[in-house]
Structures are given as C-alpha cells and as structure tokens.
C-alpha cells in the first residue's frame with residue numbers, strides 16, 4: 001500500500017517529485033493519467049496529469065479523480081505538485097485544484113511552497129525568486145501560457161482561491177519545525193486556508209516537511225517533499241532502503257535524445273551536443289509537416305544509432321518559434337512539433353533505441369502517450385530534478401529507459417552525461 005499519494009500537474013514535474021522521494025529512500029512509480037486499476041507497488045505513487053494549462057473544470061475533475069484513486073488505495077498523505085515557478089494564471093489552476101483537494105480531504109488548510117533551492121528557486125517574505133531575480137523579472141513574465149507577472153505568492157494564490165492566504169515568513173522558518181508547525185496552526189485557526197511558507201535552503205524545506213507530518217494535504221514543488229520520507233520512517237512505516245530505492249534494470253540498447261523544449265537551458269544543451277554528438281536540428285519552418293519531419297529524422301538516424309547518443313531537436317530560438325506560431329497559430333504549431341517528435345521517438349524505439357532522453361514537458365507527454373507507456377519506475381538522478389526511469393508500456397509492449405527532462409533543468413552537458421559519455 002503506498003504511503004504517499006501524489007498528483008502532479010505535468011509529466012516532467014511528476015518525475016521531478018518522484019526523484020526527490022527516491023533520493024529520500026522511498027520507492028516511487030509515476031502513473032500516467034488517472035489510475036484505472038490497482039496501483040503499482042511502491043512507497044509513493046505519483047499520478048502524472050496534464051492539468052497545468054487545461055481548462056479549470058477539467059483540471060479539478062482529473063485531480064479529484066486521482067485523489068480518490070490514491071485514497072482508495074490507502075495512501076496516508078496527499079501531495080499536490082506544481083511547478084517551482086508556480087506556473088498558473090489568475091483563473092488557476094493551482095488555487096482551484098488545491099481548493100477542491102482541501103474540500104475533498106476535509107482538512108481546511110494546506111501549506112504552499114514551490115521552493116527548489118538547488119535549481120535556484122527560493123521563497124523569501126512570500127516572494128518567489130529564480131536565481132537572483134524576482135519571478136516576475138526572470139523571463140517567466142513572458143511565458144506563452146502562464147506568464148508570471150507578480151512574484152508575491154500570497155497575492156498570486158489569493159487571486160486564484162476564495163480562501164484566505166497567509167504567510168509563514170523566514171524568521172519563523174529559521175527557528176525550525178516546531179515554530180513552523182505552530183505558525184501554521186495559528187494561521188489555520190485564524191481562518192487562513194493556505195500558508196505560503198518561506199524557504200531559502202534545503203534545511204528550511206526539511207523543517208517544513210517535518211512540520212507538515214500530520215497534514216492531510218501538502219502542496220508545492222518537489223523541494224518541499226524532501227522532508228516527507230523521514231516522517232514515514234519516524235513512524236516505522238518506511239524501512240531503510242538507501243540506494244536500493246533507485247534500482248532499475250540494467251541499461252541496454254541504442255541511445256538517443258529527442259528535444260521539443262525551446263527553453264534557454266535546452267537550447268544550451270543542444271549547443272553543447274552539436275560539438276559532442278551526432279546532432280540533427282530540424283527546420284520546422286522549412287518543413288511544417290509532422291510526417292515529413294519524422295521521415296527526415298529517421299532517415300538521418302539510419303546507420304548512426306549505437307551506444308553514443310544521437311540528438312534530434314525541433315527546438316528553436318524565440319524568433320523562429322514566433323514565426324511558426326504566426327504562420328500556424330500557437331496551438332497548431334506546438335501540436336505539429338509534438339506529433340513529429342512523438343513519431344521520431346516511436347521510430348527510434350522500433351530501430352532498437354532503449355535509452356531515450358526527452359526534453360520538454362509537453363513533448364514528454366506526447367512521447368509517453370505515443371509509446372503507450374502506462375507507468376514509470378523511478379531510478380537514479382542524472383541532474384537535479386531529472387532521474388532515469390524505466391517505462392513499461394500498457395499491454396506488454398517494449399520496455400525502455402526514459403529520462404523526461406523539464407525544459408529548464410539539467411547542466412549544459414546533460415544530453416551526454418545522461419549516458420555516461
């Protein structure tokens with residue numbers, strides 16, 4: 001029976017959270033979509049949804065269905081995972097989904113904390129920073145779907161919920177778990193439904209996790225999950241698993257990378273790959289045709305596949321993305337590239353690729369769906385927030401190792417490092 005049941009609002013975010021739990025010694029399985037049958041055997045089950053930018057009603061309904069499936073399996077605590085940059089709009093979906101979960105769990109209160117200090121996301125006096133910049137000056141203010149123009153999370157979450165939002169600030173967090181617990185109790189008793197909790201270091205996150213041991217619902221990024229394995233261990237529910245929690249079958253087969261993320265980090269990783277691996281950069285503007293792009297990539301890959309990864313990218317800098325979007329419309333442009341990359345991934349697997357890195361959240365969703373993957377067992381971390389996983393397709397298709405990389409995560413050499421090259 002899983003101890004922790006998690007609901008993640010996108011696929012790479014789900015893997016990020018699972019990675020944190022595995023590093024804490026929990027076994028973790030990521031399930032794609034609302035679970036239909038019995039849950040897999042693991043200490044933590046993470047349901048990966050595509051609810052971040054879905055219509056609010058759909059996001060709420062799917063999240064509640066996931067919550068019900070996790071509760072029915074006997075999970076002791078629910079975790080709602082959203083992005084470390086709090087990606088959302090005034091309409092949602094973080095507030096409405098959290099409101100629905102608070103009601104379903106009848107808990108009246110939940111903490112909210114997206115901090116991930118290792119990747120530069122910190123919360124101070126309720127304000128979210130990315131590196132040294134406020135969220136609203138970090139580039140996220142220009143995000144095409146969820147522009148983040150206000151770094152004050154008390155205000156941001158306040159606009160998304162009919163509940164009241166309070167703050168547990170740095171000075172209290174510095175005092176440790178007991179002080180944080182007390183501050184959250186005071187906020188709940190004074191009618192707040194949420195507390196944004198400051199966190200600048202991993203030590204803060206561990207203390208917040210400890211303070212929330214008895215909470216029915218925790219909401220946040222993957223960072224605040226750091227403290228949760230110790231809570232279960234303290235209750236005698238979680239054995240010491242150490243590195244065994246991250247054990248996966250041995251890697252085999254050909255290696256490849258497919259990229260659809262156009263983030264600054266991914267573009268840098270493609271730049272590095274250009275000099276260190278066989279790399280194909282698709283020109284989507286020149287051939288805006290998914291089937292044609294897939295054919296071109298698979299023809300190119302013929303004879304190149306082996307232990308050393310091939311890298312195939314549709315990713316492009318902002319002006320090229322804007323040009324394709326102007327020609328096709330934003331959604332159609334995204335869908336075209338996602339279909340092309342999914343087709344390429346499928347073709348690569350048919351040609352013997354069994355170790356595949358996918359860059360980008362939406363892109364990962366398209367690839368995982370095309371490959372018919374129903375669950376991912378989480379293995380060792382490659383870079384902060386990105387582990388290798390072992391994918392088992394529904395109905396017994398081809399198993400393979402997959403790494404789903406969030407657009408903004410990973411060092412410059414990620415596409416080589418993932419394969420030990």
Ligand SMILES: Nc1ncnc2c1ncn2[C@@H]1O[C@H](COP(=O)(O)OP(=O)(O)OP(=O)(O)O)[C@@H](O)[C@H]1O
Pocket residue numbers: 012260261262263266284314315316320321322324325333334335336337338359360361362363364405406407408
């Ligand atoms: N050359 C291109 N022109 C237009 N759109 C593109 C191009 N290349 C990729 N895209 C689209 O850009 C979107 C990138 O989103 P995706 O979620 O995959 O990456 P990301 O936002 O960087 O990652 P994450 O969600 O993990 O932060 C996808 O819909 C993809 O199809």
Ligand SMILES: O=C(O)[C@@H](O)C(=O)CO
Pocket residue numbers: 010012013014016017082083084085221222361385406407
């Ligand atoms: O929290 C993050 O930044 C990531 O796990 C993510 O959600 C990317 O989409």
